[in-house]
Amino acid sequence: MIVSKSIASILLTSSRRSHVIVRALGSTSYLLASKSKRLESEAATSQKPILGLTPSLDWDRGGRKEKESLSPLYALAKKLVESHPNCVSLIQVGSFYELYFEQAEEFGPKLGLRVATRKTTNFAIPMAGFPVSQLQKFVKILVQDLSENVAIVDQYPERETTADIIHRKVSRIITPGTLVDETFLNYGQNNYLASIYLPPNCTDHRADPDIPVGISWIDLSVGDFYVQQTTLGEIDSDISRINPSEIILPKDFQDKNLINGKWYAPFQQLRKYFIRYHKTMSNDLKSKFKSRHQVTKKTMEGFSTGEIAAMNMVLSYIQVNLPDSNPQLDVPLQYWNSKYMQLDPRTREALELTERSTGGRSSTVGSLFTTIKRTVTQSGSRLLTQYLRSPTLDIKEIVRRQSYVSMFVENSILKTSLRAHLTQLGDFVRSLQRLSFGAGDSVQHLLSIGEGLQKLENLETFLIEEYKNNRKSLKALGDFLQQFQVPIDISREISSTLHVESIPIMEPKEEITSEIEVEDETYSDSGSYSNASLEKYRHQSPVEAKTFDFSVKRDFNEVLSGLHDELESLLTEQDVMFDTLRKTLTEIDPKLVVSKKDQHGRFVNVIHIKGNEKSVEEVSRIYKSDIREKRKGIVLFKPMNWSKLQNSIESVKEEIRLVEKEIVENLRANVLERISSIRKVSKLVDFLDVTISYSILAEEYKLVCPKFVKTNTLNISEGRHLVVEAALKEVGVNFTPNDTKVSPSESMWIISGPNMGGKSTFLRQNALIVILAQIGCFVPASKASIGLVDKIFTRIGASDDLYNDLSTFMVEMVETSNILKNATPRSLAIVDEIGRGTSGKEGLALAYATLINLLTVNKCRTLFATHFGIELKKLLEENKIDQNKIEFLRTRVLSNDIDTLTTDLANIIIDHTLEPGISERSFALEVAAMAGFPEAALKNAATAYKCLVVN
């Protein structure tokens, strides 16, 4: 069905033209073919049975002759598919996008499209297609679900040429990192395209973790642009922080297959990303920013060679994939690892900061992000994600954020009103970006930017008023207002140029379909024509503005108002002429319905006459030469003077459109000139959204403001795990708070306890409290004082990594080595059950060695959970290790009969409270019973345990 429609559309498209020129990639004309000749040959051959040809083989048998005899459209399709071997080509043909040849056969079924065969002289061409309106749906499947690149081949009618020629060219190559305004993108998260620049020929030598590497990442949908100088050793951690949708590597390394990890093992981590190789086409970075952003020479000199190469690579990739666009990006912001807390990829995963993996799928549900997010704007959510991915080491910045949170906690009316303002805002930064891409309707984007800025001005007025009335308690607001300067002149320029009220584009109402309704609208009570259309035009109501397609205010300049005056007088003339014609016609039959609108309520250049058959016949007879069409009970009437007048009206409208086009283009350029000042205020608003979100969370969960101290302390009273607490709250269970005190004098806590006792929860809750504190949020505790943490390390969980060929035990050892090699006295290490992945004694030996290293070499704050509490204590004593800095704690179990093995769980209560001491038992059998262990198996376990204890 779809295919037959698409074929119809090919024929329709071509039937209006004497020649078809098909062009690919904007420069080369491939083909000129006579329409009639093509149709003839196709018609002739479609009669012939095509025997013995299987579609996949026969559309191209490799011979040049066959290629030449393909019809123009298929020849172009073939050319495009061949010239974009890594892409699925979606070729616009009329109102359809189509896939051809093997791509139709391969992707048609995956997209749920029926694959049909178009039979021509020598070929049977497989094809599949879908309506243009469904492009987003299919791009989403191809790019996001099937990880394919998609080449969009659009059709451009060239109105200027008399022959009405169609051009087709690749307007865009869509990859996961070059999504711009796709409806399926989650705008609450950044969508980054990242490039990694490695020094040329570096793979000729052994991988050295200190090799300098440049990385750069861009979110095209909002214009954020970053760059960083890093090292090979840090790259997997950096990439996991950025979490790009797509990574570009230098083309020179394509045949080295870096991601197999043979040259540098951690590169295996890159396998989970969408990787592309690219050769930088232009190294002229400066020219990309000079004119637009006045980037000083000094700024450009501040970048390292690696950073510049990475930026050039990512910009060049964008240029190749989006040939027609000129995205306006922020001046690249340099990222320094030394300014942010470091989290390796496994720690990020284990702490489930922004997403959580369950059953091999990752989702934000149950992550820290979802639990704490109270932002109301999408750009605010993006900022919150950025904060969570990069907790800061800048105390001043932390204190600044805290001061806003306190201000909002203390001024709840201000917070509520401000939030209401933010809810109204919308993500107008994206409209800026779309405007710069030239995607969609510029007028719409300009109006949405103008509207956004107007709302920001209202916000500014509101804040100034609030501040005036309460300077003392709103000190932070005073600082904010000094920076918050809304470029309101832009919004004024937009509103004085465009019809602001035409924001909601209203298509003519569907319901206006009957001629009777048209009649009602056209006549006044007295039966005379009311000049309704002219009145509407004069007042420029939204519907009429759209009907006339005018966006610019008529008095914008003299030329435009002159043209509008001319149009207005022509429309008056039209109304008078119509009235006269209607009167003349109704003299034949007063019941005739005479209208200059079609049945959809649109103005047309013929007059509709509707009535009984006899009257209509009579009209046709009298005005024979002026009748254009006759149907049952309807004639379309077009006298010469009416035609002439319509032509004049059309040509004035066209002139108005041309003038408007220039005005809108100038306005667009002016707005884009100021893009960085608009983005700046928008970012300040995001900051408000995030700090308000923190304050709401603080009230909901009774969070406190943590205090930062100079010593390497982690001193928390009644700390809680926010995510577990939120989950337990849903089922009406309270979370048991616990204290933490690891300080320079007591740097290590060794925690033992029963299974399900809450050891892992306690470990994680401390890491999360530190992260929350360093993103400027309040923390779940009754009191907290924290010395800044430079790195958090985790060794949690028992997961293997089959994808990277690592066994469970190997993963454990990789993670532990990383901690022992990199933890500093300012770090926090949370280590859960080291050595449980191997045999008892060897595992214990490794756990002991890890403990000693952390205590004596790394000297970091450490929380060490283990089931080997007794054994470790014994080893420490036997080896005469100073235990001054070690504290033993256990999660409490309440039981009537703690020394007797019982399979009856009613006798123990897991309390989750930490108390001094070492747990002698894990109560594993009780937990097994709780998990539904069969009765007989439990009995065997009890017998075996008694036997082991006795021996």
Ligand SMILES: Nc1ncnc2c1ncn2[C@@H]1O[C@H](COP(=O)(O)OP(=O)(O)OP(=O)(O)O)[C@@H](O)[C@H]1O
């Ligand atoms: N402080 C707490 N208050 C309330 N419930 C808690 C607390 N800590 C943990 N829990 C509950 O107990 C469950 C088990 O906790 P956790 O996994 O931390 O125990 P564990 O001691 O590490 O167990 P195992 O040794 O078997 O790995 C959690 O999923 C949570 O529902």
